[in-house]
Amino acid sequence: MHRLLTTILACLGMIGALAIDTYLPSMPAIGVEFGVGPVAVQQTLSVFLFTFAFMMLFYGTLSDSFGRRPVILGALVLYTLASVGAVLAPSFGWLLVFRALQGVSAGAGSVIGQAIVQDRFEGAQAQKMMSHIMMVFGLAPAIAPVLGGWLHVSFGWRSTFVFLALFGLAMILIVARMLSESLPREKRQAFHPATIAGNYLMVLRNPQFVMLSLSLGLAFGGLALYIGSAANFVMDILRLPETAFAWMFIPLIGGMVLG
Numbered sequence: 001m002h003r004l005l006t007t008i009l010a011c012l013g014m015i016g017a018l019a020i021d022t023y024l025p026s027m028p029a030i031g032v033e034f035g036v037g038p039v040a041v042q043q044t045l046s047v048f049l050f051t052f053a054f055m056m057l058f059y060g061t062l063s064d065s066f067g068r069r070p071v072i073l074g075a076l077v078l079y080t081l082a083s084v085g086a087v088l089a090p091s092f093g094w095l096l097v098f099r100a101l102q103g104v105s106a107g108a109g110s111v112i113g114q115a116i117v118q119d120r121f122e123g124a125q126a127q128k129m130m131s132h133i134m135m136v137f138g139l140a141p142a143i144a145p146v147l148g149g150w151l152h153v154s155f156g157w158r159s160t161f162v163f164l165a166l167f168g169l170a171m172i173l174i175v176a177r178m179l180s181e182s183l184p185r186e187k188r189q190a191f192h193p194a195t196i197a198g199n200y201l202m203v204l205r206n207p208q209f210v211m212l213s214l215s216l217g218l219a220f221g222g223l224a225l226y227i228g229s230a231a232n233f234v235m236d237i238l239r240l241p242e243t244a245f246a247w248m249f250i251p252l253i254g255g256m257v258l259g
Helices: 002-021 024-034 038-056 059-066 068-088 092-106 108-120 123-137 139-155 158-178 193-204 207-237 242-248 250-258
Strands: none
Touching: 002 038, 002 068, 002 092, 002 108, 002 123, 002 139, 002 158, 024 038, 024 092, 024 139, 024 207, 038 092, 038 108, 059 068, 059 108, 068 092, 068 108, 068 158, 092 108, 108 123, 123 139, 139 158, 193 207
């Protein structure tokens, strides 16, 4: 039972990583199709990361008020529809819109997954569960560029978003059938915006939290800078094919896992 839950929660956490890393080998082709430069194409990543980070502030609160399953399922539906929209995007502007919607919905799994672990486990058992989830989750950034490069070479850049849509649909079915609600109604908190805003302000007044958040943010910022420029560096400067893209990611992810 714990293995099944670990796999489900890890896959939910993978959604954001897959949405970032799978399409990276296709970024130059996206620019060619829509007639925009590398800087503009990088905005498809920037808008995703901005909306992804912004909504992660609220998914925990929403799930505390409305339950874990409803919020996860709603986010998965939006993510799947946004992925389908990206497949069908007629212009670069529409692609940006759908990437923003992907970002809005992609963070629910990782945030609420941690809440589910806290609902069901305590102490050392919860820590062990989270470590197992992170081990499985760590596969996504290594696998995604390999898969994305193969999809791009075989079927074109839109096929990467087809894969993301199918992954989202699969997760909807899995969550609906296999993931039970972990937060009973009697333990849910009423949704009061003023109270929620006060809680956020209280957290922001904690200097230890702020410094830790800034440290983590700077570390992730360096990774995001590399991710955003990796496609141009690997394919335009090093002149490597899309299928070789992953070799520039495996050492990076391996170092993160070992660290």
